Amino acid sequence: MPEGDNDVSASPVVTPWNVEGAVDYHKLVAEFGSTPIEPALVQRIERITGERAHTFLRRQIFFSHRDLSQLLDWYEAGQPFYLYTGRGPSSDALHLGHLVPFMFTRYLQRVFRAPLVIQITDDEKFLFSKQDAAVRPLEAYRQLGRDNAKDILACGFDLERTFLFADTDYLAHLYPNVLRIQRAVTFSQARGIFGFQDADNIGKIAFPAVQAAPAFSSSFPHLFGDNAQVPCLIPCAIDQDPYFRMTRDVAPRLGYRKPALIHSKFFPALHGHQGKMSASIPGSAIYVTDSAAAIRKKVNKYAYSGGRDTVEEHRRLGGDCDRDIAFQYLTFFLDDDERLADIAEAYRSGRMLSGELKAELIRALQPMVAQHQEARAAITEETVARFMQVRPMATWGA
Structure with missing residues (x-):
């Protein structure tokens, strides 16, 4: 029988760091300017892949996109693409909501035989943490990233087509594109997109370019050589869309293709259908470590x-x-x-x-x-190291 007390009167809040209230996804699509995923697009994916669409597509859990139709046009014309998703390590174990984008990305990797890059944003979580750095130093987030990597890899990603990296390890390779993006975005634009305040540390203001850079294939020369125009598809929850609206805005000015996106709805908290499951609220989450x-x-x-x-x-x-x-x-x-x-x-x-x-x-x-x-349990430190090794990989094909 009914449990909980959800206030539906307040306007919903949807940012990359906070989701509160009852989200109207139709309004959110209109507000963000993305495109709903219609049944015809799901049917097209089934036709191209020769497989039934994933549960998350059939049930409109992934419900919105940017340029997915164009990406499929390129794919059918013989232009493969790569996948990019990520995780900000804030807890030592993932909850079920964290698994959703990785489960779906694994499906996409398999049916399109696509290479994948997975970004662990240990730098982001350090910069945006409300805890004192003396209490939870950078090294703690680096370790959380390694722990989270094991849960991510347990989803079954293909070693031959998956490169997993932590920002604090790989930033030197990303940095040329990070700089290009940072120069192309003014502080006024960043503040308008992300709501930065005068009291925010400068690392927060600089970080969005770090999350944007993996959307450009030139950030991974060991995978794509000198090909700076490999199309990218980013599966993510729709609260991450502001990062990639910025990315798509600067891409033409840098001479790159805009990344395509496919957005998921939020995985709800146990205590109510509003907002999303949170690792910081007791009783709201089921963890992958739960008995x-x-x-x-x-x-x-x-x-x-x-x-x-x-x-x-x-x-x-x-x-x-x-x-x-x-x-x-x-x-x-x-x-x-x-x-x-x-x-x-x-x-x-x-x-x-x-x-x-x-x-x-x-x-x-x-x-x-x-x-x-x-x-x-089968994912060892050695397994993680193999996925994180900067190396040539199989890119496309059987």
Whole structure:
């Protein structure tokens, strides 16, 4: 039955560092100026790849894009592309929301046989941290980055086509493009995009160029040689879009192609359908390190329900799938479309109670997390070092 108290009156806040309130994705697309992903585009991806679209595409979890159609035009014309995604290490273990872009990127890498670069922004998290540097020094974020890399690689990326790097290790290679971007963006523009304040340290103001640089293939000469025009596709949550609006704006002035983007919705917190899951809010997150018992306890105790106040009322009026967190999580992680439709019908009709819906989610999550933990246990420091080695790689093809 209903748990939590969500205030829907406040306007939503969506920035690269903070998401609060009930997000209207249609309004967000209009505000950001991106393009909705229509069924025809999903069908085109299926035709090109010869495979059924990923669950996240079929269910509009990845729902918006910039220039994805043009990227597919280039791909069909024989011009391959590379993928770029990343992670800002702020906790020693990822939660389920952190996995979403990596699960989807792994799908894209496999079906398009595309090379991939994964950026670990240990510098960003150090610069933007609210903790005193003496309490959590730069070295702590470097270590978090190595720990997070193991969880990322446990998603199953192809060693022959994946380069993972930490900014504090690879910045010398990025720096020529970082400088070009920094010179092309004024402080006034950066403040307008990111909301920087006079009290912010200068590292924050300089950082967006570091996140922008991997979107240009010339940042990776060991992968692409002197080809500065390899198209790039960036899968990311839509709160990261401001970084890449800036990137796309400066690209023509630098003589580069604009990167294409594909945006995901936010993975909701356990305690309510607004905002997104956060590692900093107790009870809002399920971690990839959680045991089966911990998953069961968190879902049963914290998952916001779309059910009614009493069993009798629920049987008569049915539950609200749009507000029920257990159902929302199933839309991410239950691949069987027919089973999901049956659950939705049973819940909305009142035949399925909130506790039964939570049990469905627990049965879906426990083996998925256990499988991830098994894969993660096989990722050693040596494995991470191999993925992070600056080296030539297979780029495209079988």
